[in-house]
Amino acid sequence: MNRTPVYGLMAEFTNPEALLAGARRAYAEGFRRMDAFTPFPVEGLAEAIGFHKTGIPLIVLIGGIIGCVGGFYLQYWISVIDYPINVGGRPLNSWPSFIPVTFELTVLIAALFALFGLLALNRLPMPYHPVFNLERFELASRNRFFLCIEATDPKFDDEATRRFLESVKSQGVYQVEH
Amino acid sequence: MWDVFAVSTYFTVSLIFWYVGLIPDLATLRDRARKRFPRFAYGILAMGWRGSAIHWHRYEMAYLLLAGLATPLVVSVHTVVSFDFAVALVPGWHSTIFPPYFVAGAIYSGFAMVLTLAIPLRKVYSLEDFITLRHLRNMGEVMLATGLIVAYGYVMETFMAWYSGNLYEQYMMMNRMFGPYAYMYWVLILFNLLVPQALWIRGVRTNVPALFAIAICVNIGMWLERYVIVVVSLSRDFMPSAWGMYSGTIWDYAVLAGSIGLFLALMFLFIRILPMISIFEMRELVHEATVKSE
Structure with a gap:
């Protein structure tokens, strides 16, 4: 990866509406490699910067299916294949008694997939990220809203992008070092 | 055997749901911490959460699905516990x-x-x-x-x-x-x-x-x-x-008292070091309320 000394330019906003408007403008302007940072989820913000599908539901569904099939097979394998016991002539594959555990494992594996899927897609845990180099960024978890256009964006130009970010009613534009 | 799966799943999923709900608040605590050790500890637990819009988008979906998964567990765990008696x-x-x-x-x-x-x-x-x-x-x-x-x-x-x-x-x-x-x-x-x-x-x-x-x-x-x-x-x-x-012996009641004591001790520790009420959800709510009143 071509590492420039600058990670990107960060614009600060005081409220989510201004950030949302700024993000929409930036997207319309043609910027693609950007991200916004907020202390709480802002509706429509991810869409405004061109991110639509989360991918989470599919991951959870796959987890659920693995849990369901695996949970049933676990019991089937134990009572039919590995250690069959004849209990009063009842069928070895007494499936109704397998349902509670199948259900529990479906939920368990789906929930684990939700957690680890979320972390993996978000690339967390991440001990270092350039945005934290900005002193003011600690406010992103409190009461400030940030929009960062990355230097790797093809349209990025130190001067022009700075002027653009200043024009979208931001409170200040800061350079983010690597 | 049902119990093992029901109770441990219930515990694990509750723990996941709780922790996922805490991640953004841990990031807030990390950013507010002024001393070295709390900053480090909250930082580890927050896992580098930075409030990215894309992360929030996935987060909300995962949180919603976890809530949906946890709800039927409430029904199933108590059903399974009652099966212990009913069968x-x-x-x-x-x-x-x-x-x-x-x-x-x-x-x-x-x-x-x-x-x-x-x-x-x-x-x-x-x-x-x-x-x-x-x-x-x-x-x-x-x-x-x-x-x-x-x-x-x-x-x-x-x-x-x-x-x-x-x-x-x-x-x-x-x-x-x-x-x-x-x-x-x-x-x-x-x-x-x-x-x-x-x-x-x-x-x-x-x-x-x-x-x-x-x-x-x-x-x-x-x-x-x-x-x-x-x-x-x-x-x-x-x-x-x-x-x-x-009739319960003194040790039976001592175990009961001990379990209540352990619960209270853990709860007070929780109140001391973690937010009692979700910070980010409260901020979202306050923001929505101010937008509405304007």
Whole structure:
């Protein structure tokens, strides 16, 4: 990866509406490699910067299916294949008694997939990220809203992008070092 | 075997749900921490959360799905626990009404416990603006509704004991009501069935001390319910040779007290080092409210 000394330019906003408007403008302007940072989820913000599908539901569904099939097979394998016991002539594959555990494992594996899927897609845990180099960024978890256009964006130009970010009613534009 | 899966899944999924809900708040705590060690500890736990819009987007979806997955678990775990009783042949346990009746009982005592804990915390930490009277009133209404389901369970147990014509069931019920443990049964009826009927009155639902008193009664009542189910049925089994009386020894009650003590200790630690109320959700709510009022 071509590492420039600058990670990107960060614009600060005081409220989510201004950030949302700024993000929409930036997207319309043609910027693609950007991200916004907020202390709480802002509706429509991810869409405004061109991110639509989360991918989470599919991951959870796959987890659920693995849990369901695996949970049933676990019991089937134990009572039919590995250690069959004849209990009063009842069928070895007494499936109704397998349902509670199948259900529990479906939920368990789906929930684990939700957690680890979320972390993996978000690339967390991440001990270092350039945005934290900005002193003011600690406010992103409190009461400030940030929009960062990355230097790797093809349209990025130190001067022009700075002027653009200043024009979208931001409170200040800061350079983010690597 | 069902229990192992039900209880451990319940625990694990609750833990995941709780932790995922905490991640953004841990990031806030990390950014606010001024000392080195808290900053490091919260930083590790927050895993580098930076509030990215894309992360939030995935986060909200995952959180929603986790909530959806956790809800049926509440039903399943209490159903499975009740199966432990229902699949046994012991009189007073062998009953198909147990699953719904245990689920309702769990929600009933759960809300009572939340009220028991929330009312003092709200007072001590002046959280009246966050845990409002309306919340408490709604919890009172849920308690009333689930309490009635539990009451229906008690009535049906009694009715079925008579209607089944089964000698052992009838004897168990008579013994429960008028036998050596009768006082426990009647205190249970008083605390779980009669006292909460006061919640029909609006003035009681908005009276915080009254709600607290009712919640305490329900907590004790639900404890007595388990005591009655377990002890009374076992004390008069099918065979008189197996009959006996049980009363808790000092060590039994010491374990009970110890479990309450452990819970309280962990809860106070939680209040001390982690947010009691979700910070980011509260910020979202406050923001929405200000936008609306403008």
